Amino acid sequence: MAGRRKFGAVGVACPLLVTSRDGELLILQPWAIETSGLTKAFGDFCAVKDVTLRVRRGAIHALIGPNGAGKTTLFNLLTRFLPPTAGTIVINGQDVTTLAPAEIARRGVARSFQISSVFPHLTAHENVRVALQRDLKTFYQFWRSDRSLAVLDARADALLESVGITAFAQTRAADLPYGRKRALEIATTLALDPSILLLDEPMAGLGMEDIEKISDLVVSVAQGRTVLMVEHNLRVVARLCSTITVLQRGEILVEGAYDDVSRNPAVIEAYMGQGHA
């Protein structure tokens, strides 16, 4: 991927210089995601209000905030599952505000869901294959020849290996241990080799040991990608995320590095005071 090998930075707010595959020098915007005045109203209620968010290319960026703050709604806007009421969304320097969800996916944005999105009666391998077949090109190739089928199987195997669940390939998703199921969900989001991953509470419901494993997995899949993740576990956020945006009642309350954000009195009152730590 041309944009993934960072050549050098010319300053914090300036574009990055990168080299393309054939050695050409390219200029890339430093932001993978930029929203401006992003707003979503449901009737009189504003779930996301005037959100101007910038996610740096290559970062693991946390989105935190109390229940109902608008985190999932913001993901729904970024993936165009919901149309915004106002504001703009720019992905990798291109305005995608009015595009269809499939177009956003084609521009390299994939998401995981807060509620498990794998097919419980399919095996881990079958789930990943279904995700691979969402790529229409693969889908048609899939029907064309046995060789395509083999390619698809090999890609599914590689994805399962990349999230460390090769041993569970033939296990039905419903029978997977919870942490492994989360790893499978991440594998399905990686099917189209996205450059931007939106993870909605990837650690939800996990015990300590699984949290460690999935944290390591997030760091590993973040290599060469940008990750925006909703996460309630502040220890995970402190360990993984370079920047934290705190949402409250649909608005950005504060943004910055963990040490700054966690000391902010408004954050302590709005979020950490509620026993989420």
Ligand SMILES: Nc1ncnc2c1ncn2[C@@H]1O[C@H](COP(=O)(O)OP(=O)(O)OP(=O)(O)O)[C@@H](O)[C@H]1O
């Ligand atoms: N389709 C909808 N219609 C009406 N209200 C909605 C809709 N989707 C979300 N909301 C409301 O918008 C607010 C934000 O919801 P959202 O799911 O984005 O919060 P969240 O920050 O993800 O919360 P949680 O931490 O509980 O997942 C909530 O009050 C929710 O009830």
Ligand SMILES: [Mg+2]
């Ligand atoms: Mg949510």
